[in-house]
Amino acid sequence: MSRVALITGAGSGIGRAMAHRFAAAGASVVACDVNKDAAEETAQAVDGLAVAADISDESSVAALVETVVGAHQRIDVLCNNAGIMDNMALPADMSVEMWHRVLGVNLTGTFLVTHAVLPHMLRQGKGAIVNTASEAGIRGGAAGVAYTASKHGVIGLTRNVAWAYAKQGIRCNAILPGPTMTGIAGSAGAFDATGAGRLGPVIALGELMAQPENMADVAVFLASDEAAFVNGALVPVDGGWAAA
């Protein structure tokens, strides 16, 4: 029986690369995105199921999980990957509206999907969750205040889930991407293809930007049985930025 992998934010960037890599590893992919057309495009490419859902909305998430379980009866892998940027806004400049929006998607959305999927993994006695955090989850100067706080929160969520369910066969780990060539990067004002912008110091490493597939490969490993004893880990995928 092939594993069922639910990937949020699968319509673009890292999530789309995850969909391709999980499909190549033999998984049945469910591509979830708030952008219906994008989800469908990904699903079509990997012969998977597309589900349009807004992870920040509780009823939308309930419908998402109901659809997946209705189609496949199980969820083996959850990649909580959907996320949005915050225009790199500093604390004094951050609008309260954007704060709520970014926290609502990146942190509450990650919780909502996890919360809805966990009963199925507990019933199965097995499951692997891979959260897409960020370097901004372990440092203060990599993004704006809302994004930074949200990704620190994702790391707390990752560790708590890992601790809570280790004995029930459920593992939860996080990848921490460095600058990666996706839609989010260009829109964020964080950096451009030349490496200019606030994240200039990263460029000192020489390796400018990762490709989405670099993230997807690590996610596939963390979700696999080869990583059976890896739980609660934070895995930087950043060419060495975290080590500097």
Ligand SMILES: NC(=O)c1ccc[n+]([C@@H]2O[C@H](COP(=O)([O-])OP(=O)(O)OC[C@H]3O[C@@H](n4cnc5c(N)ncnc54)[C@H](O)[C@@H]3O)[C@@H](O)[C@H]2O)c1
């Ligand atoms: N690209 C980078 O440099 C970088 C670095 C660190 C972390 N990340 C993280 O990687 C993850 C993926 O980002 P990406 O770089 O591929 O960006 P992206 O913008 O290319 O893809 C994000 C996808 O998430 C979807 N999405 C947004 N809000 C959603 C919602 N409420 N419900 C469902 N789907 C939603 C978007 O429609 C989009 O398809 C994010 O969590 C992001 O914070 C990215």
